[in-house]
Amino acid sequence: MTTRTRRSQRRTEALSRERIVEAAVELLDAAGEGGLTFRALTERLATGPGAIYWHVANKDELLGAATDAVVAAALAVGPTGPPDPPQDGVRAVALGLFDATDEHPWLAAQLSTRLSRGPWASVTPRIFESVGRRVRALGVPEGDWFTATSALVHYILGAVGQNAANTANARTLGPDTNRAGFLDSASRAWEELDPDDYPFVRAVAKQLRDHDDREQLLAGVDFVLTGITARHLPGGQAHTPPAT
Amino acid sequence: MTTRTRRSQRRTEALSRERIVEAAVELLDAAGEGGLTFRALTERLATGPGAIYWHVANKDELLGAATDAVVAAALAVGPTGPPDPPQDGVRAVALGLFDATDEHPWLAAQLSTRLSRGPWASVTPRIFESVGRRVRALGVPEGDWFTATSALVHYILGAVGQNAANTANARTLGPDTNRAGFLDSASRAWEELDPDDYPFVRAVAKQLRDHDDREQLLAGVDFVLTGITARHLPGGQAHTPPAT
DNA sequence: ACCTGAACACCGTTCAAGT
């Protein structure tokens, strides 16, 4: 899958943190979060648990490193060409993370878990930096950088998590159940809710079935971008009046 | 804490799914997600694991039920008075979930986990319904209900998760470390990042330290609301032009 | 129908011992 220069030598290769993280990602990709165990890891790396603990503090740190590696790769594709218009740059970040969770279904849960662990986790600065540079380029006044960037990051991660689940869950339902089939059954579940308690959800059940994840993601990004520019940029007075 | 009619009878009380979920919430509140074990649960309920499995399929379902119970309580406070203006209603939902994660620090991670499990989980329809009714009341055309509601829900859950972590993590650092202290150390961590890789993050480190969680949450809600109304409602032409 | 509790398979982590 990865275009990595893996030599033909197999078990003689020295153990390293990088090699361990790589194996962890492979296990996660193959069998989800439950597939990453120290037992499976020792077998794949032909070593004992103590060797792994020499390079890695514990399982949580290992999961964090795997998440970070995948996110770094996803965000690295951006700035090779000429600088995008800021709006396009934000969209690219969102789609990059979307595609990464599509390739690594376990990533969505990890992203939200890490994010809700506080701002140290290395994924947080990484994503914040990517989005924030675009916010700055947008011309948002410096005092509002944090607020605007936070809003975008929170939205993107929430949406990416949910949307990735749609395809990931489809695989759970069976080998040949595709995303459409999953959304179809989810839509039916919504339609069977109590009409008194859930009139709105029932009313949008068909829209759930027919929606496109990427369009949905980008629509939300545009909502936030519109809100940011309307509030902070010259000429934007389309402000929802606060209730008095 | 809860205004529940708990009789003085203690261990004679019959076991029930409701009683089990209640005990699970208590354990989660007391010791976090790691505190919920079947061992601890059997001890608290003075029973064996088999008895619990009679009422509950497995631990995951139990966690889901605990999450659902807490979310239901948080969303139930709303519609007693006269109907709010829709914008205020959305803000109330966001603040309600914010306060709930403040009382139940384990909730944030659960919310994102459940949400990224797909649209069946009972929390999803509940939150979707609460927000969606306000979107409808806003005058958004029916064809855009799903898109607009999804954007709001994704944002709210992302923001609530992150913000709740700020207070929850503060407790981890020590008994008398408050939220300000936690944000202060997080802010310092941001300032110590590599200036070449993270110029933006370093520039907003002070804003991270000084920001108010609730203001931040509501600012983001307003961004999304502004974007929705600008796009879908008469008179809103403050539309960011898509890059050509 | 509801509950008991011993037993099972499996997990993350440790650590004395090796090289």
Place this chain on the structure above:
DNA sequence: ACCTGAACACCGTTCAAGT
């Protein structure tokens, strides 16, 4: 400095047996 692998404490879950 780096690795080995047996051992430990703990976990979710099962199930034959009771009432």
